Amino acid sequence: xxxxxxxxxxxxxxxxxxxxxxxxxxxxxxxxxxxxxxxxxxxxxxxxxxxxxxxxxxxxxxxxxxxxxxxxxxxxxxxxxxxxxxxxxxxxxxxxxxxxxxxxxxxxxxxxxxxxxxxxxxxxxxxxxxxxxxxxxxxxxxxxxxxxxxxxxxxxxxxxxxxxxxxxxxxxxxxxxxxxxxxxxxxxxxxxxxxxxxxxxxxxxxxxxxxxxxxxxxxxxxxxxxxxxxxxxxxxxxxxxxxxxxxxxxxxxxxxxxxxxxxxxxxxxxxxxxxxxxxxxxxxxxxxxxxxxxxxxxxxxxxxxxxxxxxxxxxxxxxxxxxxxxxxxxxxxxxxxxxxxxxxxxxxxxxxxxxxxxxxxxxxxxxxxxxxxxxxxxxxxxxxxxxxxxxxxxxxxxxxxxxxxxxxxxxxxxxxxxxxxxxxxxxxxxxxxxxxxxxxxxxxxxxxxxxxxxxxxxxxxxxxxxx
Numbered sequence: 001x002x003x004x005x006x007x008x009x010x011x012x013x014x015x016x017x018x019x020x021x022x023x024x025x026x027x028x029x030x031x032x033x034x035x036x037x038x039x040x041x042x043x044x045x046x047x048x049x050x051x052x053x054x055x056x057x058x059x060x061x062x063x064x065x066x067x068x069x070x071x072x073x074x075x076x077x078x079x080x081x082x083x084x085x086x087x088x089x090x091x092x093x094x095x096x097x098x099x100x101x102x103x104x105x106x107x108x109x110x111x112x113x114x115x116x117x118x119x120x121x122x123x124x125x126x127x128x129x130x131x132x133x134x135x136x137x138x139x140x141x142x143x144x145x146x147x148x149x150x151x152x153x154x155x156x157x158x159x160x161x162x163x164x165x166x167x168x169x170x171x172x173x174x175x176x177x178x179x180x181x182x183x184x185x186x187x188x189x190x191x192x193x194x195x196x197x198x199x200x201x202x203x204x205x206x207x208x209x210x211x212x213x214x215x216x217x218x219x220x221x222x223x224x225x226x227x228x229x230x231x232x233x234x235x236x237x238x239x240x241x242x243x244x245x246x247x248x249x250x251x252x253x254x255x256x257x258x259x260x261x262x263x264x265x266x267x268x269x270x271x272x273x274x275x276x277x278x279x280x281x282x283x284x285x286x287x288x289x290x291x292x293x294x295x296x297x298x299x300x301x302x303x304x305x306x307x308x309x310x311x312x313x314x315x316x317x318x319x320x321x322x323x324x325x326x327x328x329x330x331x332x333x334x335x336x337x338x339x340x341x342x343x344x345x346x347x348x349x350x351x352x353x354x355x356x357x358x359x360x361x362x363x364x365x366x367x368x369x370x371x372x373x374x375x376x377x378x379x380x381x382x383x384x385x386x387x388x389x390x391x392x393x394x395x396x397x398x399x400x401x402x403x404x405x406x407x408x409x410x411x412x413x414x415x416x417x418x419x420x421x422x423x424x425x426x427x428x429x430x431x432x433x434x435x436x437x438x439x440x441x442x443x444x445x446x447x448x449x450x451x452x453x454x455x456x457x458x459x460x461x462x463x464x465x466x467x
Contacts, residue, residue: 031058031125032174034069036162039133041154043147048073050151052116052132053159054167056123064091064118064129065390068168072103072110072179073149081139084114085364090130094363095119097392098134103179109150110179119390150179200282200437201464203275204450207255207430208459212243220460225272225409231304232411235265242271248429254289257410259303260425263417272409275433278467279309279404283441284375286408287431287450292330292339292368297424302333302416305428307373309404316350317357322400324382326373330366333413339366343384343392345399361392370431374443388443403467406433437464 033055040049050071056062084098097117103110114136123129138144146152151164166176209217212224225238242258257271290305308325323346332338344360361384374385380399384392410428432450441449453461 031056031060032062032067032167032169033057034162034165034167034175035128035159036151036153036165037156037159038153039157040135040146041157043154044143044145046141046143047135047137048144048146048149048152049133049135050114050165051134051159052129052165054123054129054132056125056127059125061122061124062169064095064121064123066170067118067123069116070166070168070176070178071114071116071151072164072166073112073114073146073151074106074109075112076138076142076145082112082114082136083139084136084362085134087133087135089132091118091121091132094365095121095389096132096134097361098136099359099361100136107150107179109148200439201462202437203433203435203462203464204453204458204460205433205462206253206454206459207245207432208253209245209255211245212240214245216460220462221276221466223274223276225274231409232270233261233265233268233414233417236261236268236270236412238272239269242269243273246429248431252431255408255430257408257428257430258425259410259412260423261301261412261417262423263419263421267423268412268417270409270411272407272411274408275406276466277311277403277405278464279406279435279437280400280402281377282435282437282439283446284309284377284406285434285441285443285446285450286373287370288326288373288408289370289429289431290328290330290367291426291428292366294424294426297422298418298420299424300331300418301424301426302329302331302413303426304329304333304409304411304413305426306407306409307430308407309375309377309400310407311400311402311404313349317348317355319348320402321348322346322398322402322404323358324375324377324384324400324404326375326384326386328367329413330368331416333416336364338364340364341367341386341391345382345394347397357397359394359398363391372443372447374441374446376440378438378440385443406435435464 035053037051038049039051040047052069082100086093086096089096095118099115101113101115153162163176166178167174224240224243226240244256245253246256248254259270261268286307288307293299305328310323311321313321325344327342329340340362342360342362344358347357349356372387376383380395382394408430434446434450
């Protein structure tokens with residue numbers, strides 16, 4: 001819900017210590033080979049720009065979801081935060097992920113790494129991914145010294161084999177040489193067994209309500225927010241009438257949130273709907289319609305469209321706080337110039353002065369239209385799916401510890417309104433919400449279950465125990 005800031009220094013102290021081993025180049029029978037070039041060859045640069053081309057020399061296809069590429073570097077003094085971006089990729093940036101990790105103990109040339117992964121796709125035998133044009137920068141946009149980085153090759157301005165970047169497949173090193181004494185080899189993606197398959201209770205809501213004052217809405221444990229405060233534009237209100245239940249197709253209704261503004265705090269109205277705090281492990285899902293443009297008035301405001309879970313912050317840096325967010329910013333914000341989708345997992349934060357402990361993945365593209373969002377929280381891992389594809393995976397200190405509520409809200413970023421007094425408004429719609437307590441449900445199976453409820457004309461069910 002807030003600016004995406006990763007405090008590497010603080011997070012480093014909380015991460016599990018990773019035991020390093022020296023890693024040599026992959027053996028001849030291994031199929032994957034990495035080629036590298038840089039488009040920023042200077043010893044210092046505004047951004048580090050490693051470009052990759054992954055080659056499959058084997059006789060069978062390789063699922064890219066099990067592949068991780070690690071680029072090792074030395075953090076600059078005073079720099080604890082880095083941001084990743086995919087500029088362009090033959091396989092599509094929407095399938096490319098980038099996260100940062102810490103090496104403990106570090107070496108003279110590496111105490112951090114950028115780990116690049118893929119959410120989907122297969123690399124056929126004899127094929128290559130083609131360009132993966134990647135970059136990362138300091139969050140404060142200060143210049144980066146890369147001349148002392150393990151993986152940097154200043155003379156590599158055209159593609160060629162490069163063993164100072166490692167490739168891992170299903171957790172095993174298959175190419176490259178990590179910094180001696182500093183290789184935190186990734187573990188295979190864990191197979192999560194449901195802790196209580198289908199037996200912890202479910203919540204399903206098809207949002208067949210009349211208005212935001214419908215007594216059934218309250219009876220089903222939903223609250224339409226009306227109290228003042230953040231997030232968003234200071235002075236904004238959260239009126240009930242900004243939450244409606246229009247018919248979206250045939251007889252099918254949806255929850256609709258509206259946010260509108262005339263460019264002033266007093267003239268800004270936002271909306272939020274939340275469920276009671278009784279959720280923790282299990283599967284959360286919703287079908288959400290995002291929008292890139294206002295339904296009326298000038299475009300360009302920094303608007304945030306969301307589906308998230310949250311435990312309230314009791315005090316600054318409260319260790320029991322948690323939050324898992326899907327956040328879509330159609331017009332950018334927080335330094336981003338345009339469409340961006342975030343999946344963010346939070347450990348804690350402090351408002352004044354701002355300090356946050358979170359981890360996030362992002363994709364820069366339009367997500368206008370309907371999307372199936374699935375969040376799995378189980379076995380120490382948090383997985384975010386969009387339309388059946390894995391979007392992000394987090395764990396460690398970001399895993400939630402206490403009961404959370406489920407929320408949808410629509411709000412404007414403070415300082416992000418366009419300079420116009422013309423009235424404009426945005427909407428976000430939610431077709432349905434589903435939760436299965438203590439069960440990992442695959443995205444396809446979620447849709448099967450929702451279809452079953454609708455076939456049986458079941459508009460609402462809640463068997464998850466209340467707190």
